[in-house]
Amino acid sequence: MRQPWRVAVVGGGIAGLAAAVRLRDRAPAGTEITVYEQSGALGGKLRTGELAGQPVEFGAESFLLRDPTGAESAAVALVRRLGLADRIVHPTVGQAALVIDGGLRPIPGGTLVGVPGDLDRVTTVARPAADADTDDGRPLVGPDADVSVGALVRSRFGDEVVERLVDPMLGGVYAGRADDLSLVTTMPALARTARVEHTLVGAVRAAQAAAPRAPGAPVFGTLVGGLSTLVEAAVTASGATVRRDAAVRELTPTDTGWRLTVGPTRAPEMIDVDAVVLAVPARPAARLLAGPAPATAAGVGELDYASVALVTLAVPQPRLPELSGFLVPSTEGLLIKAATFFTTKWGHLRRPDGLALVRASVGRYGEEAQLQRPDADLAATVHRELSAVLGEPLPAPVDGHVQRWGGALPQYTPGHADRLAAARTALRAEHPTLVLAGAGYDGVGIPVCVRSGETAADEIITALGGSAR
Numbered sequence: 001m002r003q004p005w006r007v008a009v010v011g012g013g014i015a016g017l018a019a020a021v022r023l024r025d026r027a028p029a030g031t032e033i034t035v036y037e038q039s040g041a042l043g044g045k046l047r048t049g050e051l052a053g054q055p056v057e058f059g060a061e062s063f064l065l066r067d068p069t070g071a072e073s074a075a076v077a078l079v080r081r082l083g084l085a086d087r088i089v090h091p092t093v094g095q096a097a098l099v100i101d102g103g104l105r106p107i108p109g110g111t112l113v114g115v116p117g118d119l120d121r122v123t124t125v126a127r128p129a130a131d132a133d134t135d136d137g138r139p140l141v142g143p144d145a146d147v148s149v150g151a152l153v154r155s156r157f158g159d160e161v162v163e164r165l166v167d168p169m170l171g172g173v174y175a176g177r178a179d180d181l182s183l184v185t186t187m188p189a190l191a192r193t194a195r196v197e198h199t200l201v202g203a204v205r206a207a208q209a210a211a212p213r214a215p216g217a218p219v220f221g222t223l224v225g226g227l228s229t230l231v232e233a234a235v236t237a238s239g240a241t242v243r244r245d246a247a248v249r250e251l252t253p254t255d256t257g258w259r260l261t262v263g264p265t266r267a268p269e270m271i272d273v274d275a276v277v278l279a280v281p282a283r284p285a286a287r288l289l290a291g292p293a294p295a296t297a298a299g300v301g302e303l304d305y306a307s308v309a310l311v312t313l314a315v316p317q318p319r320l321p322e323l324s325g326f327l328v329p330s331t332e333g334l335l336i337k338a339a340t341f342f343t344t345k346w347g348h349l350r351r352p353d354g355l356a357l358v359r360a361s362v363g364r365y366g367e368e369a370q371l372q373r374p375d376a377d378l379a380a381t382v383h384r385e386l387s388a389v390l391g392e393p394l395p396a397p398v399d400g401h402v403q404r405w406g407g408a409l410p411q412y413t414p415g416h417a418d419r420l421a422a423a424r425t426a427l428r429a430e431h432p433t434l435v436l437a438g439a440g441y442d443g444v445g446i447p448v449c450v451r452s453g454e455t456a457a458d459e460i461i462t463a464l465g466g467s468a469r
């Protein structure tokens with residue numbers, strides 16, 4: 001193998017950057033790492049902007065502190081590795097609400113993404129079906145089976161628990177519907193226990209017991225200064241050469257690795273490397289894989305995506321409830337899917353002048369037409385709906401921002417994990433020096449994507465004949 005190694009990371013989101021840091025830490029010294037990013041900015045769905053003179057997240061807002069086993073999440077480990085641990089802060093107000101019949105009701109505790117482990121605790125928002133969660137003498141889900149979260153919960157707890165709890169909470173993450181989303185990929189801890197337990201209450205409790213949490217321990221964290229500080233620190237630590245505005249348009253296998261076609265069609269640049277971490281969403285990945293790995297391209301290209309828009313308003317001295325925000329079931333007929341009271345939720349964002357930053361997320365899978373409206377229309381609708389939910393007129397905003405995220409959230413349908421495993425097996429057999437990473441494959445969320453990028457880097461090191469340092 002030629003020395004030093006040349007590794008291309010295609011995609012400058014958090015998965016690609018985590019891969020770059022891991023390569024720097026574990027590949028042989030001197031390895032040449034280059035990150036190719038098609039847009040002008042790194043970070044992908046991590047983007048800290050500014051509103052009313054203050055840093056504010058226009059994309060992802062926070063990260064889970066623990067993984068489904070209860071261990072420290074890969075995001076926290078990366079933050080530590082980058083020397084940013086002293087910037088981690090936790091929500092000052094953790095309680096959120098659900099909009100039920102137009103008004104706010106606290107989200108009941110003790111659920112797993114809305115799936116209750118104690119039916120008595122959720123009756124303030126939904127009436128669980130009586131006696132449907134019976135022990136039929138066998139596990140809820142077969143050993144290799146996958147089902148939609150909605151189908152499983154409907155059959156055991158009835159429709160209202162899905163519509164008023166699970167859908168809004170799962171929809172808060174995926175902008176999709178519980179009836180479409182895979183249990184195995186979107187709720188892996190519950191999928192594991194559902195293969196053993198005979199009731200859904202039992203499966204939820206077993207999943208919770210497998211990852212015990214001290215009462216009151218924070219679940220989420222973010223970074224003072226914004227999540228873009230994580231992006232910048234990762235770039236620095238990786239020592240990678242960064243190529244912005246550099247879309248990779250083609251990947252061609254060579255005798256020794258890969259040839260990348262980069263940049264505009266009228267002036268393409270050809271770059272030879274030994275290995276590639278492909279950390280772009282599934283759709284662009286499928287286009288790049290269509291030539292060298294058609295079976296893998298077909299497997300990953302099936303994934304569909306939801307689009308969302310985030311509307312952030314800076315509102316002078318509103319009277320907001322002591323809540324981190326609220327979620328809206330689709331049955332409520334509102335455009336807003338979720339709202340976050342940034343300046344209530346995060347103590348470090350509170351302002352002496354009382355200006356509040358409120359962010360609403362708009363857009364559910366299958367309702368893309370709603371996002372065709374102009375920014376001003378979206379902002380006005382959000383302002384009107386916020387006033388209605390809060391039960392009093394919200395003061396007129398002094399500033400606002402609309403961030404559109406087209407095709408941003410993967411909709412993993414049942415069977416996704418098996419399709420992905422088959423696609424990866426085919427790729428590994430044919431092209432071990434090309435590895436997939438990121439939200440198109442392993443799940444959404446910063447911790448999952450960090451882990452995915454790191455695993456991809458480890459695979460590349462093995463494929464190039466190295467051993468992790």
Ligand SMILES: Cc1cc2nc3c(=O)[nH]c(=O)nc-3n(C[C@H](O)[C@H](O)[C@H](O)COP(=O)(O)OP(=O)(O)OC[C@H]3O[C@@H](n4cnc5c(N)ncnc54)[C@H](O)[C@@H]3O)c2cc1C
Nearest residue numbers: 011013014015038044045060061062248438439444445446
């Ligand atoms: C609105 C929103 C809010 C979210 N909030 C949270 C949250 O609070 N907490 C959380 O944990 N997760 C959150 N998520 C999910 C999380 O942000 C994502 O799962 C994660 O950031 C995805 O990282 P990634 O690196 O896999 O992909 P991306 O961030 O999509 O990065 C991929 C990069 O590849 C680039 N690219 C694409 N094609 C090419 C090409 N041909 N050549 C070169 N570059 C290319 C893209 O421009 C992009 O920069 C949120 C997601 C969205 C959309």
